[in-house]
Amino acid sequence: MQRNWIGRSEGAELTFPVADGEGGITVFTTRPDTLYGATFMSMAPEHPMTMEFARKSGREKEVREFVERVARQNREERTGEEMAKEGVFTGGYCVNPATGGRIPVYAANFVLYEYGTGAVMAVPAHDQRDFEFAKKYGLPIVVVVQPAGEPLDGAAMPAAHEGPGTLVRSGEFDGLGNEEGKKAITRHLEGKGLGRATVQYRLRDWGVSRQRYWGCPIPVIHCESCGIVPVPEEELPVVLPEDIPYSRERGNPLAAVESWLRVPCPRCGKPARRETDTFDTFVESSWYFLRYIDPKNDRAPLDPEKMRRFAPVDQYVGGVEHACMHLIYARFFHRYLRDKGLAPGNEPFLRLLSQGMVCMQTTECPKHGWRYPEEVDENGRCRQCGEKVSVGRSMKMSKSKRNVVEPSELIAKYGADTARVFVLFAAPPERDLDWSEQGVEGAFRFLGRIYRLVAQRAAEIAAASLAWDDSAEVRRIRQATHRTLFKVTGDIEERFHFNTAIAAVMEMVNALYLVEDAAWKAPATAGALREAVEILLHMLYPFAPHAAEELWARIGGKGLLCLRPWPEADAAIAREEQAEVAVQVNGKVRGKITVGVGATEEEVGALALSEPRVREHLAGKTVRKTIYVPAKLFSIVAN
RNA sequence: GCGAGAGUGGCGGAAUGGCAGACGCGCCGGACUUAGGAUCCGGUGGGCAACCAUGAGGGUUCAAGUCCCUCCUCUCGCACCA
Numbered sequence: 001m002q003r004n005w006i007g008r009s010e011g012a013e014l015t016f017p018v019a020d021g022e023g024g025i026t027v028f029t030t031r032p033d034t035l036y037g038a039t040f041m042s043m044a045p046e047h048p049m050t051m052e053f054a055r056k057s058g059r060e061k062e063v064r065e066f067v068e069r070v071a072r073q074n075r076e077e078r079t080g081e082e083m084a085k086e087g088v089f090t091g092g093y094c095v096n097p098a099t100g101g102r103i104p105v106y107a108a109n110f111v112l113y114e115y116g117t118g119a120v121m122a123v124p125a126h127d128q129r130d131f132e133f134a135k136k137y138g139l140p141i142v143v144v145v146q147p148a149g150e151p152l153d154g155a156a157m158p159a160a161h162e163g164p165g166t167l168v169r170s171g172e173f174d175g176l177g178n179e180e181g182k183k184a185i186t187r188h189l190e191g192k193g194l195g196r197a198t199v200q201y202r203l204r205d206w207g208v209s210r211q212r213y214w215g216c217p218i219p220v221i222h223c224e225s226c227g228i229v230p231v232p233e234e235e236l237p238v239v240l241p242e243d244i245p246y247s248r249e250r251g252n253p254l255a256a257v258e259s260w261l262r263v264p265c266p267r268c269g270k271p272a273r274r275e276t277d278t279f280d281t282f283v284e285s286s287w288y289f290l291r292y293i294d295p296k297n298d299r300a301p302l303d304p305e306k307m308r309r310f311a312p313v314d315q316y317v318g319g320v321e322h323a324c325m326h327l328i329y330a331r332f333f334h335r336y337l338r339d340k341g342l343a344p345g346n347e348p349f350l351r352l353l354s355q356g357m358v359c360m361q362t363t364e365c366p367k368h369g370w371r372y373p374e375e376v377d378e379n380g381r382c383r384q385c386g387e388k389v390s391v392g393r394s395m396k397m398s399k400s401k402r403n404v405v406e407p408s409e410l411i412a413k414y415g416a417d418t419a420r421v422f423v424l425f426a427a428p429p430e431r432d433l434d435w436s437e438q439g440v441e442g443a444f445r446f447l448g449r450i451y452r453l454v455a456q457r458a459a460e461i462a463a464a465s466l467a468w469d470d471s472a473e474v475r476r477i478r479q480a481t482h483r484t485l486f487k488v489t490g491d492i493e494e495r496f497h498f499n500t501a502i503a504a505v506m507e508m509v510n511a512l513y514l515v516e517d518a519a520w521k522a523p524a525t526a527g528a529l530r531e532a533v534e535i536l537l538h539m540l541y542p543f544a545p546h547a548a549e550e551l552w553a554r555i556g557g558k559g560l561l562c563l564r565p566w567p568e569a570d571a572a573i574a575r576e577e578q579a580e581v582a583v584q585v586n587g588k589v590r591g592k593i594t595v596g597v598g599a600t601e602e603e604v605g606a607l608a609l610s611e612p613r614v615r616e617h618l619a620g621k622t623v624r625k626t627i628y629v630p631a632k633l634f635s636i637v638a639n
Numbered sequence: 640g641c642g643a644g645a646g647u648g649g650c651g652g653a654a655u656g657g658c659a660g661a662c663g664c665g666c667c668g669g670a671c672u673u674a675g676g677a678u679c680c681g682g683u684g685g686g687c688a689a690c691c692a693u694g695a696g697g698g699u700u701c702a703a704g705u706c707c708c709u710c711c712u713c714u715c716g717c718a719c720c721a
Contacts, residue, residue: 009720009721011721027721028721030721031721042721085719109719110719110721111721112720112721114720115720115721116721119721120721121721127721129721130721200720202720425651425662426651426663427651427652428652430644431644431652432645432714432715433651434651436650436651436664438650438651438665439663439664441664442651442663448677449678499652499653499662499663500653500654500661500662502662503653503661503662504661504662505662506662506663507662513679513680580658581658582658583658584702586701586702587700587701587702589658624701626701627657627701627702629657629702632658633657633702635702637701637702
């Protein structure tokens with residue numbers, strides 16, 4: 001997902017000497033193979049050489065007019081593929097280093113000054129933007145990469161050919177495949193000191209400063225004569241003033257605090273002003289987690305020795321928006337810290353889980369717009385005007401859409417445990433979650449159910465000791481307990497699939513409800529049931545800690561449940577002795593048989609073939625092949 | 640346009656290539672009750688059946704929701720990056 005944002009692209013920097021003058025224009029291109037087809041040059045309007053060319057050629061007026069017009073357009077207007085390609089001839093020329101030909105230099109609105117070198121060699125035959133530009137201004141289109149098939153004609157082609165092909169009209173490079181051509185031409189120019197292979201990166205713009213009070217101060221002072229001066233180290237940290245006027249007016253409240261704002265310049269001592277913008281929170285959160293490892297260090301931001309022991313972070317959990325924004329900045333920071341020898345490795349995080357968003361259906365009144373759930377009555381009408389509201393599809397919860405639930409109300413009505421269980425049960429964490437009042441009720445009911453079960457049996461459980469006999473009943477109970485524990489442990493630790501873990505706990509609760517009264521009372525089984533309930537509460541704890549802890553106390557558990565180690569599932573106990581095996585004939589299930597888990601393929605096969613329904617479907621056919629998936633399935637192929 | 644993710648019952652969702660629909664919601668029935676929107680128990684994809692069902696269509700396989708091709712739809716992110 002970050003590929004677009006990091007924007008790594010391999011290519012070459014090539015220099016085009018300025019015709020009738022000094023120096024040259026360096027461009028970045030991913031297609032050095034098309035160099036012979038470069039028939040003009042496009043420069044960003046902001047590029048300093050744009051106006052320089054114009055001044056020399058006496059075209060200053062036209063060029064300035066264009067540059068200023070583009071500058072007025074905002075980025076949104078200027079970017080976007082639909083935007084018309086526009087440009088103006090600067091009056092200057094440079095020399096194509098391959099052909100030696102003079103080519104005109106244009107300023108063009110689609111060339112971005114901040115990317116690459118801010119200048120592009122234009123190859124209209126093989127780049128769609130250049131193609132459109134050339135058509136508009138009547139510039140030559142020279143085909144230099146010929147794909148298989150009909151020879152392309154620059155004048156007649158309807159669009160640029162951006163794909164692969166064989167080099168033509170490229171002097172000594174004719175006949176090379178275009179991929180080899182890239183290398184060969186780059187090497188050739190390198191020999192002449194006019195080019196080199198490079199890799200360009202494009203880190204998405206990150207506006208690190210914010211016009212607000214709540215943020216880390218940027219330790220910088222603005223001085224009329226010295227310019228931007230860093231706050232001296234001994235004066236760090238810059239502390240924000242506390243007596244600030246909170247107003248709803250626009251602008252940063254810090255700008256109004258004269259006593260904080262006015263400081264002498266650390267360099268010349270003349271009156272100066274502090275920077276009032278503060279850092280974007282992503283700045284701090286790009287590395288604060290490492291500081292936890294070494295929080296009291298007052299000599300350095302981080303101790304590399306300690307970093308090597310604890311970093312990197314094992315698991316990062318964040319929303320999709322973090323995958324591109326915060327994560328990319330944090331990785332950027334980490335590389336800086338690595339280069340400074342402060343943090344080990346290339347990456348700050350080992351694993352990423354990007355969790356989904358919480359969504360809820362939206363309701364809209366024709367007169368009043370978005371409605372909060374409580375602004376709609378039971379009949380689906382707006383409480384303000386009585387109009388029928390329309391129910392829209394589920395969207396990310398946001399105050400602007402009013403499709404939100406108030407956590408405090410939710411907690412007052414159901415408690416925090418219910419909210420947790422619902423959120424974790426409704427969907428796996430990487431998926432978006434649909435909020436549902438009924439789902440919340442369901443979570444509440446589940447907690448009530450488990451609470452009643454354990455509270456009702458509390459006395460019996462507390463009286464039982466963790467001892468049992470080897471009866472079938474005990475084995476059944478313990479098997480169910482340990483199987484559930486396996487499932488829950490795996491779902492939590494390996495997959496983070498809390499929804500299926502909770503489902504397994506629910507199943508176990510359902511099973512415990514069916515246990516006969518006598519079994520709770522008989523010492524032999526009561527011990528196994530005590531184990532079952534203890535483990536049950538352990539498994540409940542991560543999802544509903546308050547209820548689990550309270551029930552733990554009720555059954556006479558020692559100390560706090562949360563301080564006890566997670567129980568260990570016993571594979572020997574969890575193992576099934578019997579298994580139901582589905583018998584398939586030509587891919588369709590025709591019967592089921594019960595076998596011991598250790599049964600051999602021959603034993604299972606014999607049993608399978610004696611099933612009446614199976615025999616029916618085999619009548620008149622010859623068995624060609626059988627496949628046995630132990631303890632699961634026996635498949636017969638026959639014709 | 641490029642990139643990422645997702646399409647499974649009435650709904651949220653389960654399912655190392657091995658019995659599709661676990662668990663929950665909703666709905667139906669029963670029990671207990673003066674009462675039930677509480678609780679407990681049972682049922683619940685479609686079709687009378689053979690069978691049919693995981694967005695559509697092909698393929699691989701004894702076996703496909705899962706793997707491979709060709710599409711469609713939705714969500715999110717990016718968007719002239721040379």
